[in-house]
Amino acid sequence: MRSPELLKPWLNPALPWQHGVLERLSSLQAQEKLPHAILLTGAKGLGKTRMAASFAAGLLCKIPGIDPCGSCEACQLVGGGAHGDFKWIAPEEGKRAIGVDAIRHAVTFMQQTPGYGFHKLLVIEPAEAMTVAAANALLKTLEEPSGNAHLILVSHRPGELPATIRSRCQRFNVPHPTMQVAIDWLTAQTSCSAQIADQAYSLTRAQPLTAERLIQSEDLVAREALAGALDGLLDGTKVMPEALVELNSYELDMVLETALQSVERRVYAAAVPNASRQHFYQRDQILRWLAASRSGINFGRDVMLPELGRLLTSRH
Ligand SMILES: [Zn+2]
Known part of the structure; x- marks a missing residue:
């Protein structure tokens, strides 16, 4: 886990443009058809990382439903970074790549039976940061998925992932919001004018979360x-x-x-x-x-x- 924001995903409600993907995932989950390997794609700045955190925490949460409740025992453990069935892999501080050792540990983790509840969750973000050796090590898990273990690969450049990885994942793409949805969301989040929202959205090349940070830095105003x-x-x-x-x-x-x-x-x-x-x-x-x-x-x-x-x- 990298940031307090990701440790408490219930503080980040789903973003309007994520609803379609979340509904599909939720419906698969309800039918007990959730894929073992999920590839979550979409441009930068659409909130894929926090969406993955929230979805994973929702699966671990003791209260049924797609959103984590934030208060049950499982959510408390997630919030403290101590849930034994939840692993988050990202490049180490100051590094760009995800190495083979981290993935080997993750593979062992995925093969163990859940110790706290029903699911085991591994998130790798950004997945394209895996070295070739790391991606090869991960393949084993993708070929022989165990019971209730789910892997979520988050990637804004899925083309850089080996085809062997991509072909074993079910892909869910987070779309860009329409211009109007983006501007409505930015004005509601930051209380800025529609003109500033429009300007920030263009400046950040249609990345709503990046535009939000830009507006909040007051630079634009x-x-x-x-x-x-x-x-x-x-x-x-x-x-x-x-x-x-x-x-x-x-x-x-x-x-x-x-x-x-x-x-x-x-x-x-x-x-x-x-x-x-x-x-x-x-x-x-x-x-x-x-x-x-x-x-x-x-x-x-x-x-x-x-x-x-x-x-x-x-x-x-
Ligand atoms: Zn909960």
């Missing part, structure tokens, strides 16, 4: 306000001394980067040659300042911000 101040200077709707007060509350590099974006938008959009020449000049100047700042030259914000203001308000 702050950037939007900063871009508004800089655009105001460029368009002449804001004047210097007042705008300076606004710019002063941001990191200098962030101000320069955002100013660069504002100017570049105008370079690309310029219909009038003269207007674009001015924006080209502004862009080159900001690039020089950014390069200097990144190579460690510190002009100081007291010098730089008024300079930037003069540059953005200059009309040639």
Whole structure:
């Protein structure tokens, strides 16, 4: 187990776009036809890892139903990282691969009869991190599955798994939410505007959980306000001394980067040659300042911000 979030999966309710897959798994479970080997796929940032944790804990939970209750004896053991029938394999801290030793231990674990309840659960995440030797060691378990042992492989790049592994698993793919579902979910989770949700979702290439973290870091909200101040200077709707007060509350590099974006938008959009020449000049100047700042030259914000203001308000 890696993080407290995964240790208490009942604190993470299923996400709207996961319901279809969960219903299929739940129905198979109800018919006692749950596959021994489940390959849970889908793009990054769709919450597959927490879904696997929740589903595994739900199978171990003493209360019938797909969601773990969070309070029975089994859930308490899962929450303490001490449930003897539940094993979670991920790359060790600071490593990228899952080695053969970890998988050999897991294979032995899978062959033992359940000690606490009815099921044994092994989650490997991300499955494509297994070395070739590790994947070969796992094959044995896939070829001779024992009674109530279930393996859940979580992978956002299933193409990198050996075909011998893939062919022995039943695949369940978590789909992307529709744009509207994603935006509704993001606005409900973070109380942001639909515009910010839309922007974050695009920036993170349709990864709702990554977009949620981005919004929560407040980077986007702050950037939007900063871009508004800089655009105001460029368009002449804001004047210097007042705008300076606004710019002063941001990191200098962030101000320069955002100013660069504002100017570049105008370079690309310029219909009038003269207007674009001015924006080209502004862009080159900001690039020089950014390069200097990144190579460690510190002009100081007291010098730089008024300079930037003069540059953005200059009309040639
Ligand atoms: Zn429970």
